[in-house]
Amino acid sequence: MRSIGEMARDSGLGVSALRFYDRAGVLVPAWVDPVSGYRWYDPGQLEEARVLARLRRAGMPLADIRLVLAGWSSTDTELVRGLLQAHLRRLELGLSDARSEFSTLRALLEHRENPMTAIRTATVQLSVPAPELAAALDAVRFAAGSDPELPMLAGVLFDIEGEGLNLVATDRYRMAVARAATTGYDGPRVQAVVPLPLADAMRALLQGEEPVRLAVDGDRVSLESGDRQTVGQCLDHDFPDYRRLVQLPAGRRALVDVAAFREALETGPVRARQLREQDGERWDVSVLRMADDGTVTVCEDGDDDRDNIGVNREFLLDALAAGDRDELILDLGAPTAPLAIRRPEEEPAFSILMPIRLED
Template sequence: MRSIGEMARDSGLGVSALRFYGRAGVLVPAWVDPVSGYRWYGPEQLEEARLLARLRGAGMPLADIRLVLAGWSSADTDLVRKLLQAHLCRLERGLSDARSEFSAVRALLERRENSVTLLRTAAVRLAVSAPELAAALDAVRFAASADPELPMLGGVLFDIEGDALYVVATDRYRMAVARTETTGHGGSRVRVIVPVPLADAMRALLSGEERVELVVDCDRVTLATGGRKAAGQCLDHDFPDYRRLVRLPAGRRALVDVPAFQEAVKTGPVRASEVRKPDEDVSCDLSVLKVTADGEVTVCEDGDDDQNHVAVNREFLLHALAAGARDQLILEFGAPTAPLAIRRPDTEDTFSILMPVRLEN
């Protein structure tokens, strides 16, 4: 018999992934200690675990993997071959369709690039309160991406329009937006992506109560205060149209006491969910949330599978609650597949949204 740690080491599946597959009924341990709950696997299950890792690497759905493993254990090679061939055909059709769609998107992108020319003839200068800009950066920094394959998300968007400065960050799975007032510009819209290291350097300067100067000159941005400055090149990319992404339908709102809710999330039950990345299986802990009839938000126990519950990455939820920087926050729930919005009670202009995670049945 192999322990779950030994099984993870020998099969290439992580411990959390093995727990997930056990709960999903795909690779159930041969024996579970009734006292400690520790999982043990039989010798023949190592081959099944290695097969499972390869099938998931190929993107096969869990429902089909169950059938493949059943055919594998019963030596039904015809069934296994048919399932493998059917999945391969789906992948080839999907790749063909994706190529066609990407060709169309590239054509649209080329037309857009040829028709849009950005001209900035003079530097944009504006003044902003140091505490307000510091609070805005603190409210969004947690959502910035660290994925090298998505360089356009590896920065903080400064979106200047009129007397407002919107600060935005996203990594696709979460987004945060904060607004602060400015003076000195009052003109047309200007957008620049400030690299995360430069945004962090700017934040380090914002320790006083004075107003600071922000200058955008072509592809360079500078923050100056008290004889000190942080300056650098902007990212030469297009940031997603966040205004379109945050137009959420009205949902159920619940006011939560943040310290108590954070403790409930930290200590409450979680479920494992796989996050697919090339060449690796990553499992994240999910908190499944529901709103009771009296408007209280609770963390669901395992087995409470009402279709109206919303599952979100627990770590992301805790980051968003901390970034909200209030003792009370509003959680806004839409449909189970709609983003969860986390808002401050005193303003609609500073908020974050978390993408829900679909639970495997």
């Protein structure tokens, strides 16, 4: 007999997924301990579990999966082939419809006014306190993207408006925003996406306490500190409108001791999730729960409370480090809502992490 943990490891289905498929009557364990409730599987069920995992990755509805597995365990291969072919036709039709919709969307985008065109031709010179700019870069750098398919995210957005400079980075799964005060510029809003190598070179200049000089001239951006300077070209891509993305619904807030919470994350249980099947990337997921008294705990494996929130553990640890405080505020909403990490003093620096679906 195989334990549920062994079955999860060898089949590619998570423990919570196996429990779900048991409750749904799709893959029922051969024996359940009447005292502990622990599930045990017959060795012959491993093949069915692997078939189930592949069908779910292919997006087959649960009702059809039941029929496939029923036919798989018998000699009714004609039924199985028919179900597979029918699902493939649905996928092909869906892809055709999606291509048509995306073609329409591209045409609409071509006719929209591009607000970044004027921004790229603007000329700006301003002064920024070196410690503030350094802290802002440190707060957002971890969230920058590296996907070659999304080059606009492989940089830090410098968003200059009024007497403030907002720095923003995102890789779609997380976003970080920080702010630094500026002087010497009171013109219209200007944005520049600074590529990561240039942003890192800027950070290396920010060692002193004196203000530094930031300049944007068309697609050229430079930073001067004393007699040292770093300069380069902005990314020729539009950055997402982050102001729409940070308008989160009110959630439950908890003040956490960063050192203790970090230790709980690093030593606590995780759930491996296959999030990018095309390149085999796996992320360790920490499952969080907020008690009525505001305490946030890392849940044990098997805790399937519907209010639990799954989050990429590595991303959360990065966000805690970037928060640069002994205490931080976790803002938890619904299991499908982003998790926000804020500083207690309500500074305009915070991170957002997208939640991870716990049920397959």
